[in-house]
Amino acid sequence: MTQxxxxxxxxxxxxxxxxxxxxxxLSLILNLSGVINFAHGGFLAIGGYLAYSLIPYIGFWGALVxxxxxxxxxxxxxxxxxxxxxxxxxxxxxxxLTFGLAFIIEDGTRFIWGxxxxxxxxxxxLVTPLSDDYFFLTGYRLFMVLxxxxxVAGLFFILNRTRLGIRIRAGxxxxxxxSVLGVNVRxxxxxxxxxxxYLAGLAGVLAVGxxxxxxxxxxxxxxxxxxxxxVGGLGSLPGTLLGGMLIGVASGxxxxxxxxxxxxxxxxxxxxxLLVRPRGLLGEEGRF
Amino acid sequence: MSSESFSIKLDRRALIKTAAAVGVAQIAxxxxxxxxxxxxxxxxxxxxxxxxxxxxxKNELIGAKLALEHINAKxxxxxxxxxxxxxxxxSGDAGTAVQKARKLxxxxxxxxxxxxxxxxxxxxxxxxxxxxxxxxxVPGGHTDSVTGSNCHWNxxxxxxxxxxxxxxxxxxxxxxxxxxxxxLTPDYAFGHTLQAGLEKAAAKLGGTKVGGDxxxxxxTDYSSYLIKAQAxxxxxxxxxxAGDDAVNALKQAVQFGLNKKFHLxxxxxxLEVLLGLPPEARIGTWVFEWYWNQPNxxxxxxxxxxxxxxxxxxxxxxxxxxxxxxxxTCAIAAQQVKSLDAVKMAKAMQGFKLPPEIALMPDGAYxxxxxxxxxxxxxxxxxxxxxxxxxxxxxxxxxxxKGESVAESLAETGCKQTxxx
Numbered sequence: 001m002t003q004x005x006x007x008x009x010x011x012x013x014x015x016x017x018x019x020x021x022x023x024x025x026l027s028l029i030l031n032l033s034g035v036i037n038f039a040h041g042g043f044l045a046i047g048g049y050l051a052y053s054l055i056p057y058i059g060f061w062g063a064l065v066x067x068x069x070x071x072x073x074x075x076x077x078x079x080x081x082x083x084x085x086x087x088x089x090x091x092x093x094x095x096x097l098t099f100g101l102a103f104i105i106e107d108g109t110r111f112i113w114g115x116x117x118x119x120x121x122x123x124x125x126l127v128t129p130l131s132d133d134y135f136f137l138t139g140y141r142l143f144m145v146l147x148x149x150x151x152v153a154g155l156f157f158i159l160n161r162t163r164l165g166i167r168i169r170a171g172x173x174x175x176x177x178x179s180v181l182g183v184n185v186r187x188x189x190x191x192x193x194x195x196x197x198y199l200a201g202l203a204g205v206l207a208v209g210x211x212x213x214x215x216x217x218x219x220x221x222x223x224x225x226x227x228x229x230x231v232g233g234l235g236s237l238p239g240t241l242l243g244g245m246l247i248g249v250a251s252g253x254x255x256x257x258x259x260x261x262x263x264x265x266x267x268x269x270x271x272x273x274l275l276v277r278p279r280g281l282l283g284e285e286g287r288f
Numbered sequence: 289m290s291s292e293s294f295s296i297k298l299d300r301r302a303l304i305k306t307a308a309a310v311g312v313a314q315i316a317x318x319x320x321x322x323x324x325x326x327x328x329x330x331x332x333x334x335x336x337x338x339x340x341x342x343x344x345x346k347n348e349l350i351g352a353k354l355a356l357e358h359i360n361a362k363x364x365x366x367x368x369x370x371x372x373x374x375x376x377x378x379s380g381d382a383g384t385a386v387q388k389a390r391k392l393x394x395x396x397x398x399x400x401x402x403x404x405x406x407x408x409x410x411x412x413x414x415x416x417x418x419x420x421x422x423x424x425x426v427p428g429g430h431t432d433s434v435t436g437s438n439c440h441w442n443x444x445x446x447x448x449x450x451x452x453x454x455x456x457x458x459x460x461x462x463x464x465x466x467x468x469x470x471x472l473t474p475d476y477a478f479g480h481t482l483q484a485g486l487e488k489a490a491a492k493l494g495g496t497k498v499g500g501d502x503x504x505x506x507x508t509d510y511s512s513y514l515i516k517a518q519a520x521x522x523x524x525x526x527x528x529x530a531g532d533d534a535v536n537a538l539k540q541a542v543q544f545g546l547n548k549k550f551h552l553x554x555x556x557x558x559l560e561v562l563l564g565l566p567p568e569a570r571i572g573t574w575v576f577e578w579y580w581n582q583p584n585x586x587x588x589x590x591x592x593x594x595x596x597x598x599x600x601x602x603x604x605x606x607x608x609x610x611x612x613x614x615x616x617t618c619a620i621a622a623q624q625v626k627s628l629d630a631v632k633m634a635k636a637m638q639g640f641k642l643p644p645e646i647a648l649m650p651d652g653a654y655x656x657x658x659x660x661x662x663x664x665x666x667x668x669x670x671x672x673x674x675x676x677x678x679x680x681x682x683x684x685x686x687x688x689x690k691g692e693s694v695a696e697s698l699a700e701t702g703c704k705q706t707x708x709x
């Protein structure tokens with residue numbers, strides 16, 4: 001029993017790391033632009049499908065690098081053409097827009113790649129368990145955690161050490177002043193959106209290594225990411241990371257005691273956080 | 289700015305909106321195959337085209353279209369051309385499915401209703417068809433109640449009941465893999481009845497359940513369930529997930545190397561799932577409800593060739609056959625009684641044996657009297673990573689099980705039909 005619990009906590013951290021990766025992208029976009037990006041799961045799917053199409057030409061590693069970048073470009077384009085028009089309006093507008101976009105992307109991928117789920121293969125040496133006892137520790141899953149770690153470190157580096165990042169953080173706090181100071185806010189938001197979508201694309205390539213590649217893959221992964229943001233606290237990237245890990249562990253532990261509630265438990269957690277501490281665990285007061 | 293220019297702007301927008309709405313309406317109204325004519329016979333297909341079951345729905349549609357082609361090439365039904373009205377029921381929204389069924393029946397005045405893949409939706413629209421006294425064929429929703437406790441005189445089903453699938457695979461599993469089973473079961477009607485069927489069938493043969501978990505529909509990460517399953521040390525881990533859930537669960541189980549420690553198996557398996565898995569995860573003992581590679585059965589080769597032509601080279605799956613058999617059944621029922629009267633047609637189909645060019649299996653298939661359930665052959669065998677002769681030959685049939693030998697008796701199913709006087 002203790003071993004089972006330990007395994008599930010450990011495993012939950014791995015699962016949570018993945019949720020966090022997706023939630024970080026969502027959180028970036030939400031913080032700076034006030035856009036609740038419901039199409040994030042759609043961009044995740046695009047990342048996975050692009051990787052699938054690229055693998056025959058440039059291999060898994062090439063696709064892992066290139067597919068998220070291409071996804072980010074699509075994201076930048078979508079921001080320029082559609083999302084930009086709704087800044088400054090009630091968040092409901094962009095929510096409705098991205099909600100519709102999510103359906104369009106889902107049907108678009110179905111139209112291009114077909115409804116049949118596709119066999120996505122990662123290098124076989126990556127998907128063997130490293131130890132007989134810890135059979136759930138495959139090279140691929142550790143690699144995934146590693147990539148999440150690098151992405152998070154990179155993101156924190158960009159935000160804290162680069163001009164772009166400092167502007168993004170400043171813009172998050174007070175967009176008006178930043179714009180008065182001569183920063184091109186449109187470009188800033190555009191780049192920030194691209195960065196968020198890059199993370200979605202990366203999550204997509206990593207996800208299809210262990211899930212089936214089908215048009216609905218984004219829809220099934222988006223909700224835990226939103227919950228991670230709310231639990232961790234709006235406006236706080238460390239909070240988002242914490243939120244992701246927490247829901248991963250919570251659903252892992254629930255599997256031991258009450259398996260059919262593993263999905264429900266994360267929403268119970270969200271409700272509890274909203275009741276007791278509405279701004280989330282590490283969130284700032286007064287946002288939204 | 290004057291109010292005039294504002295109103296002009298509004299008008300332009302309104303115009304575009306109206307134009308867009310008209311455009312959408314064109315797409316939204318049923319997608320009619322073959323031209324509309326004054327006195328056609330209409331078949332309404334209310335099946336998923338989007339969501340989780342989109343791939344299965346598409347394949348049933350391919351089969352349905354081929355059946356339609358065959359029927360019209362032979363002069364239609366009672367000398368009238370037949371048209372197929374296709375609606376997207378969605379994959380899981382019973383409200384939409386029921387509304388589409390009512391629309392097909394009330395507004396489009398269909399003579400036959402066909403659908404649905406999702407068990408819950410199949411049951412919901414069967415209730416509508418019963419209320420409206422419309423001849424209804426369920427191509428691929430498996431839960432027992434459709435032709436069991438909730439059966440109706442007007443409802444016929446092509447695919448098997450979950451109980452039949454469970455019984456068909458149980459003896460093979462006990463013989464070849466062991467008696468201690470652990471269940472991973474999707475938490476909805478289909479999964480519940482499938483597990484109940486397997487437990488019952490296993491108990492008769494001395495099999496025991498050493499544990500099991502209900503997994504929410506749409507679960508993406510199965511690692512925590514798999515950790516529990518291996519801790520229970522079963523002989524067999526039984527996967528009852530369908531569609532995308534099955535792809536996720538099996539892919540992860542094989543990555544964790546569980547196939548090297550336990551026998552992985554289940555009841556129903558589909559070619560769509562195996563095609564979506566990487567080759568190393570195409571493993572396990574399963575039931576297929578229909579399989580395309582039947583070299584010695586007449587008419588199968590021709591059917592496969594025709595479907596390949598219609599689907600860009602792909603072989604038919606069980607779903608393609610469900611769609612084909614469902615539409616063909618409608619035509620046969622009408623031809624039998626030379627009428628489109630639902631009661632007369634339903635009476636004629638009691639105990640009716642499908643002709644071999646429709647049944648496409650060694651022992652044929654018939655609708656059981658008093659239940660509306662088709663009793664076909666079931667194909668038990670092993671998944672294989674790649675076919676010897678064809679890349680889509682991913683299943684090796686080891687045993688063709690006669691439906692009669694695994695179906696419960698009519699009394700056991702709990703089906704009691706009340707016919708209109």
